[in-house]
Amino acid sequence: MDACFTAFDKDCDGYLNLSEFECICRALFRNDRGRVYSLSDEQVKDVFEIFDLDKDGKISRDEFTYCWNNWIKTIVRPVSAFLVIDVQNDFISGSLSISQCAAQQNGLDVIQPINRLLDTVNFDAVFYSLDWHPSDHVSFIDNLCYRKVHPSSAVTAEEAQTYDTVTFDGPHLMNQRLWPRHCVQESWGAELHKDLKVVDNSTKIYKGTNPDVDSYSVFWDNKKLTQTTLSDQLAQKGATDIYVCGLAYDVCVGATAVDALSIGYRTILIDDCCRGVDLNDIERTKKSVIKNHGVIVNTEEVKAMVEGRDRRPELGYKLAVELKRKLEMGDDGITEPAITNHISLSEEEVAA
Ligand SMILES: [Zn+2]
Numbered sequence: 001m002d003a004c005f006t007a008f009d010k011d012c013d014g015y016l017n018l019s020e021f022e023c024i025c026r027a028l029f030r031n032d033r034g035r036v037y038s039l040s041d042e043q044v045k046d047v048f049e050i051f052d053l054d055k056d057g058k059i060s061r062d063e064f065t066y067c068w069n070n071w072i073k074t075i076v077r078p079v080s081a082f083l084v085i086d087v088q089n090d091f092i093s094g095s096l097s098i099s100q101c102a103a104q105q106n107g108l109d110v111i112q113p114i115n116r117l118l119d120t121v122n123f124d125a126v127f128y129s130l131d132w133h134p135s136d137h138v139s140f141i142d143n144l145c146y147r148k149v150h151p152s153s154a155v156t157a158e159e160a161q162t163y164d165t166v167t168f169d170g171p172h173l174m175n176q177r178l179w180p181r182h183c184v185q186e187s188w189g190a191e192l193h194k195d196l197k198v199v200d201n202s203t204k205i206y207k208g209t210n211p212d213v214d215s216y217s218v219f220w221d222n223k224k225l226t227q228t229t230l231s232d233q234l235a236q237k238g239a240t241d242i243y244v245c246g247l248a249y250d251v252c253v254g255a256t257a258v259d260a261l262s263i264g265y266r267t268i269l270i271d272d273c274c275r276g277v278d279l280n281d282i283e284r285t286k287k288s289v290i291k292n293h294g295v296i297v298n299t300e301e302v303k304a305m306v307e308g309r310d311r312r313p314e315l316g317y318k319l320a321v322e323l324k325r326k327l328e329m330g331d332d333g334i335t336e337p338a339i340t341n342h343i344s345l346s347e348e349e350v351a352a
Contacts, residue, residue: 001068005061016060021048028075029316032309039043039313048319062299074240075316078266080237080306082123083230084114085218085246085253086131087196090189096182098248098277099164105275107247108193113273114245115197121297125237126202127230129218131183131252132190132209138168139214141178144246160212172221175213183208205230216255219263231263241266241315243302249276254285257294264322267294270302293318 008020008027013269016024022044029037039047051067052059090096092107099106119128136143141162149157153167160166160178168174183190192198205228207215215221218230234242242265244257253274260267269289276282286296295314298303304310 001065002061003238004068004072005064008268009202015060016064017058018048021051021059023186025074025313025316029311031311032304036202037311037313039317043313043317044176047317050320050324053327071316071319074266074319075311076308078241078306078308079238080123080241081125081234081237081258082117082121082241082243083125083130083218083245084126084196085185085244085256086129086248087111087114087193087246088130088183088189089191089193090182091131091136091247092193094182094189095180098275101248101277102274103279103282105148105249107275110246110273110275111193111195113270114326115195117273117299117302118197121306123243123306125206125234125239126199127218127233128192128196128198128202129205129230129246129256130190130192131215132185132206133183134209134211135184136211136214137184137208137214138176139208140181142181144178150343159328172223174213183211203233205233216252217259218252218256219259222255234265239265240319241268241306243268243270245270245273247275249274249335250278250281250285251276254281254288257285257289258292261289261292261294261318264325266318267292268302268305269294269296270299271296272298290314293321 005016006223008024009016010020023037023049025044026036029039048059051071053063053066087110091098097107133139138147141160144157144160144166148169150167150169150173152173155164155166157166162178162180165175165177168176179230182278205218207218207221207228210221212228213221213223213225218228220227242260244253244260244267246253253269257269267289289296293314295312301310305312
């Protein structure tokens, strides 16, 4: 860390100024084929100001220690979690086969690229989520008769068709899209597809188990009443980066990616490992991920990113914003022991 500070402190005044910090960003955000990704001037300035903890316009050695431990180390050595969402029979060839939906995509298409990633990329943790509904689940259109639709509902109970959204009555009104009966617990339709590779030491996360509330995100049910075990397990692994893929792109995958970003994870959506329901909604999902500093990639880009050889500025910016949020909440992380390790930015990178 000291060597890095000294190397970038070009004018040797014992501080990093904005242009010296910009050189660090240029060394950090690049891939292993030498491509340099640029942060906008405004973003470099934002990040610089976050690490200029005492706001004196320069980064001291102490401030750089914080920056190194909390930012640079994660960027260079991320801890990755691979989250494979709902690759279950019902979504592929069963009762809610997405091939029957508007976008007419084939859920089977995700299996080969996901298996290839599992074979070739050394993720720090792997999770498989399963939509796992009780028989009386609120999202099944054939259960509509068991609950009261509110008079304000855009679609009445009598008119409602599959894929429509109704508003259910209750202490709190709840909008619910109606789906065919699917992924009933212990049924064939709820099983992971037989061709999907399930790796050792992976974890299965079950969602949608409450009969009265649906759950698109693997983190939370749609009303944020109950959390799955995912957050705790990610924290246990010390995960920094979440790679999200599976079915359906614009429903459970999208909701999970957006939740991961809102919780504060550096989030990567793997486009060619996702298939969805509606093309417009898929576009909306992508826009929302990008807007929140997530990244959308294809499978061939994943390995280098997981290994810290391809370092994206969007994810660096996202992490800096999260650190700022923590600092503002008074959790400054400065007490964390400074660990000297082998991370270094090479001379060649310094020169670039
Ligand atoms: Zn479901």
